[in-house]
Amino acid sequence: MSWERYGGLRAAIAQLAAQIMYGEGVKQYFTAKRIAAKRLLGQTGVRGLRYRPRDLPSNGEIKDALLTLAEEIEGEARTRKLFAMRIAALEAMQELEPFFPRLIGSVATGHVRSGSDIDLHVFAHDEEDVLTHVRTLGWTHEVQRVSIMKHGRVMEFTHILVPDVFPIELTIYAPRELGIRPRSSTDGKPITRLKSSVLRTLIAREHPDEWARYLANGEVPGLEEILELEDDES
Secondary structure, eight states: OOGGGGTHHHHHHHHHHHHHHHOOOOOOHHHHHHHHHHHHHHHOOOOTOOOGGGGGHHHHHHHHHHHHHHHHEEETTHHHHHHHHHHHHHHHHHHHHGOOOOOEHHHHTOOOOOTEEEEEEOOOOOHHHHHHHHHHHHHHOOOEEEEEEEETTTEEEEEEESSSSSSEEEEOOOGGTTTTTOOTTTSSOOOOOHHHHHHHHHHHHHSHHHHHHHHHOOOOTTTHHHHHHHHHHH
């Protein structure tokens, strides 16, 4: 099979990996690119054909393909959803102010797509303080503890999953981590991490009309339509 029509094998893998992440709920670039490579090479009918490391696209290439796909499918609805998710994030951050919340991920960068959630970092000496606060707020939640290998050692992270209007995931860090920006698995650069005041400025700049309406009457334009689409996709 010739890959030139797709821009080469590397580009074809990136495009299929993006489709897998968008349509099949695969969240990890690492997993998606390998599934895509195996599927594409399986279509050649050549037994034993393998991909080489240089054939695999970077996480950034897959991310670009994923954003292009989301824009093609979702159009203007994606912009409306981004505003709604940023407002939901801002309101959640106001409730979590004692724990210095920081917004990360697609809602911070503007790269939301179907299946995106709101990712917040919170900071506390004792995770039980955050859990008690979440219970006091009356938020339905689930606690998840995950161990990962980082910097050559096993580290344990506590996540609080909140099934709100849009799913919210809180990750608890020690206060000493507040001034440290983790690096992105996509490009290796420090991640975008916004405090609430910066998020307000961002919303006012990128969504001026919608922000004015929200300040005037608390309205989030098109929210019901957005939620109906979310229900249809789930």
